[in-house]
Amino acid sequence: MSERLKVRKTYKLYIGGKFPRSESGRTDLVDGDNVARASRKDARDAVVAARKAQPGWAGATAYNRGQILYRAAEMLEARRAEFKHLGVSGEEVSASTDRLVWYAGWADKLAQVTGNANPVAGPFFNLSAPEPTGVVGVIAPPSLLGLVSVVAPAIVTGNTVVVISTGPQVAITLAETWATSDLPGGVVNILTGDPAEVAPWLASHDDVNALDLTAVADAALAADLEREAAGTLKRVLRPAGAEADFTTDPGLRPMTALLETKTVWHPKGF
Amino acid sequence: MHGLPGVDKVGVEARAAALSTRSIKTTSKAAAIDLAIRMVDLTTLEGADTTGKVRALAAKALRPDPADPSCPPVAAVCVYPAMVPAVAEVLRGSGVHLASVATAFPSGQAPLEVKLADTRDAVAAGADEIDMVISRGAFLSGDYRHVYDEIVAVKEACGPAHLKVILETGELGTYDNVRRASWLAMWAGADFIKTSTGKVPVAATLPVTLVMLEAVRDFRAQTGRQVGVKPAGGIRTTKDAIKYLVTVAETAGDDWLSPDWFRFGASSLLNDLLMQRTKLTTGHYAGPDYFTLD
Numbered sequence: 001m002s003e004r005l006k007v008r009k010t011y012k013l014y015i016g017g018k019f020p021r022s023e024s025g026r027t028d029l030v031d032g033d034n035v036a037r038a039s040r041k042d043a044r045d046a047v048v049a050a051r052k053a054q055p056g057w058a059g060a061t062a063y064n065r066g067q068i069l070y071r072a073a074e075m076l077e078a079r080r081a082e083f084k085h086l087g088v089s090g091e092e093v094s095a096s097t098d099r100l101v102w103y104a105g106w107a108d109k110l111a112q113v114t115g116n117a118n119p120v121a122g123p124f125f126n127l128s129a130p131e132p133t134g135v136v137g138v139i140a141p142p143s144l145l146g147l148v149s150v151v152a153p154a155i156v157t158g159n160t161v162v163v164i165s166t167g168p169q170v171a172i173t174l175a176e177t178w179a180t181s182d183l184p185g186g187v188v189n190i191l192t193g194d195p196a197e198v199a200p201w202l203a204s205h206d207d208v209n210a211l212d213l214t215a216v217a218d219a220a221l222a223a224d225l226e227r228e229a230a231g232t233l234k235r236v237l238r239p240a241g242a243e244a245d246f247t248t249d250p251g252l253r254p255m256t257a258l259l260e261t262k263t264v265w266h267p268k269g270f
Numbered sequence: 271m272h273g274l275p276g277v278d279k280v281g282v283e284a285r286a287a288a289l290s291t292r293s294i295k296t297t298s299k300a301a302a303i304d305l306a307i308r309m310v311d312l313t314t315l316e317g318a319d320t321t322g323k324v325r326a327l328a329a330k331a332l333r334p335d336p337a338d339p340s341c342p343p344v345a346a347v348c349v350y351p352a353m354v355p356a357v358a359e360v361l362r363g364s365g366v367h368l369a370s371v372a373t374a375f376p377s378g379q380a381p382l383e384v385k386l387a388d389t390r391d392a393v394a395a396g397a398d399e400i401d402m403v404i405s406r407g408a409f410l411s412g413d414y415r416h417v418y419d420e421i422v423a424v425k426e427a428c429g430p431a432h433l434k435v436i437l438e439t440g441e442l443g444t445y446d447n448v449r450r451a452s453w454l455a456m457w458a459g460a461d462f463i464k465t466s467t468g469k470v471p472v473a474a475t476l477p478v479t480l481v482m483l484e485a486v487r488d489f490r491a492q493t494g495r496q497v498g499v500k501p502a503g504g505i506r507t508t509k510d511a512i513k514y515l516v517t518v519a520e521t522a523g524d525d526w527l528s529p530d531w532f533r534f535g536a537s538s539l540l541n542d543l544l545m546q547r548t549k550l551t552t553g554h555y556a557g558p559d560y561f562t563l564d
Binding site: 044047201204205206207208228231232 | 548553554555556557558559560
């Protein structure tokens, strides 16, 4: 019997729930794998997909978003072997799964912590409730745990994200778990390639509401991106720095950083 | 009418698909976008239209992008007859035309007297372009004479106003019928032939528009009279609009590349054109939040 042919995998982008190649047709060879190198037009398409998905995702009940994130954790747990093959340790997969479960649990509890019934002098109910910021551009760390740690807190509250990742195989394999988690297409979009090339287009994009620069190592690039983002008054999360440690308890800050507070007055007595 | 040569369905669709692949970039794209903006018939044809809404639309027609004075106005505003007086007030003296649908739009299923009265009222109220619908029922049952006479009568009722004849190609079934209806409307005196009302599921498509452009080209060659074309409905993106412009240039010729001879019946297209225009002038991607919802 002849030897079986090797099935080689091409790592493509993840946009709007699908896995397209880069519109530019470019690929990079990373550790022997072909991976897509995203262009500015892929970023544009990803923002369109994210914007389209955002109202539906934010409008889903918090309970439902929690269920879907938990489902994502189940899918991740089942892919251990594949991540091991990509060089991700079993502990890291466990930590990433646990992180997803942790954020899943927060979905329907965060409003109790960050919202409030405010006392006011007058016959009114005065209620503050958290709302998602909208479409978030994320420059993500290459590690599995790092990627989960920046994406999960953004989407659990109803934001949608466009991620630029420098760890293509891990990021796209993770995208495959999300694509099978009932996560609506467009809530998470992953572009692989060079952040210095693609990120400025997200930073200057009028239809992106926030920018997470957690994994930007180059201080000059981070400053440029922040300047671009200021043009449309985007919320900016500054780089975490080289000593960023995703293994510690993240606290609520990653979630609350991408929330707005809406306060409504409602007359009493009707 | 049946003496006209048949349309090669596969050929026309392949031709339209081939023309869609042209790459129009940088300065050509900027010129195409400005031309497309000048060709838009900004349209609102809803039962829920109010005078306030159409006035706002007319203001937008005059100055589509308030942030950029170099942005040209659109060609016309297209509304129901009842909304004409409100729009006329805003557009007076601006050079932006005022189009009104008439003749029992969108079905066309009304007696001729009603259609003529509808037309006269719209013209009297200030409309200088009338978009009429043909009786598809009569056309499809082969009663071409009836359709012809109706167009002639409406054209007369229009007086000085331009007449656009809506063929409703989505209901005509075949390209052969589209070609026949185009010629029929042109012989009857149409100043423009228009694809659709936008009220049936199949609206303007590129192959249908291609067939109509061939008809106006051949009609001018034969009679010397130039007739305009207006695709309407379903054109929502700048990319689509540019495909149409390429098709116009390649089929009818440059003479038709002007708001006097080619129009887009659209509403959401304008915002996409403005966003693309902003992208070209500022260098970064524009967002819908920065443009008015009509």
